[in-house]
Ligand SMILES: *[C@@H]1O[C@H](CO)[C@@H](O)[C@H](O)[C@H]1NC(C)=O
């Protein structure tokens with residue numbers, strides 16, 4: 001039996017995930033994403049010899065299970081080897097590969113509480129990644145192992161007694177970095193993530209932490225052997241450094257105090273560090289600002305217009321409107337660990353063909369940002385009213401406790417229940 005593109009689309013419409021049980025014995029699972037890829041694989045020729053057994057959709061991706069004969073490895077995403085036999089757990093995994101989050105969790109307006117605050121990144125080797133973020137003062141506050149689906153999630157955040165959200169549940173705090181580890185990538189010499197900063201796959205930019213004494217903190221990181229994309233002394237911006245995490249993601253490091261005040265300080269205390277923000281690039285600032293404010297309910301906390309350099313930065317988050325600095329000179333945003341930074345490069349909005357990489361198309365890297373809400377059903381009903389583009393409605397798929405909304409650039413925004421307000425997933 002051959003599969004033509006037309007068959008695929010009609011089956012996709014007819015069948016939804018979860019209504020079928022699998023009873024196949026020997027088969028392969030192929031996850032295909034996006035029209036372009038699909039066309040390449042489904043041009044007809046390659047599939048002719050295979051018996052097509054089951055097809056379903058998981059949001060925009062397609063999971064196709066092909067039985068009875070070997071599948072060229074070219075069908076496979078680089079990071080996973082085809083299983084020789086297939087059962088439900090493989091299908092689940094294929095589904096999960098599409099659905100993983102880095103949390104940048106944040107909170108809202110129309111609804112009294114939009115809460116969590118996280119960014120998600122795929123990592124090759126969780127051991128070295130966790131070690132790196134622990135060195136930066138973070139802690140694994142929750143690990144969600146999914147051995148059946150061959151991946152684990154690690155939620156890291158600042159959690160010392162000095163931290164803003166010390167002791168809070170992971171759905172009830174800002175500034176989480178969620179790492180996703182797909183089993184086996186650590187032993188795959190060819191596995192590499194896209195860090196979002198290299199053409200032609202630019203999109204996600206970085207996460208940022210703020211530290212007590214910038215010079216001393218950067219020295220400590222350097223002494224530990226970590227590499228920098230930009231040291232403090234490189235270039236003209238002396239108050240910012242970018243260290244590279246083990247996968248090459250950029251971590252911006254900034255000071256909590258003015259640079260001059262910490263020049264001669266030699267100590268640094270990682271328990272005082274904070275997650276500061278997560279940066280993504282957007283094509284059209286006007287469209288994105290409208291979306292994040294009106295639809296997602298965020299506030300514009302501050303903006304920097306860098307006209308001579310041709311770009312603007314916008315910092316958004318949840319919580320009340322912010323005043324200028326308090327009399328003590330403390331930034332009113334100092335307690336917001338989960339801000340979202342949008343970078344807009346002038347002119348991209350005028351180019352019809354211009355598009356940023358969402359991190360979930362190949363080559364993968366950044367997963368999503370995440371917000372937690374007071375009432376997940378109500379929040380999603382409101383998003384429905386606002387006519388958002390869904391990646392996954394609550395009712396799609398098996399995971400009824402998470403939804404994914406697409407932002408104007410196609411970045412994924414995970415929406416989960418803040419467990420402080422209501423128990424839902426019990427994770
Ligand atoms: C599914 O297959 C994997 C091996 O690929 C195996 O470890 C697992 O036990 C199987 N699960 C079931 C329910 O048969």
Ligand SMILES: *[C@@H]1O[C@H](CO)[C@@H](O)[C@H](O)[C@H]1NC(C)=O
Nearest residue numbers: 210274276331333334336337
């Ligand atoms: C994040 O950085 C900004 C700018 O330096 C600062 O005003 C704010 O207090 C920082 N927030 C946190 C949580 O460190």
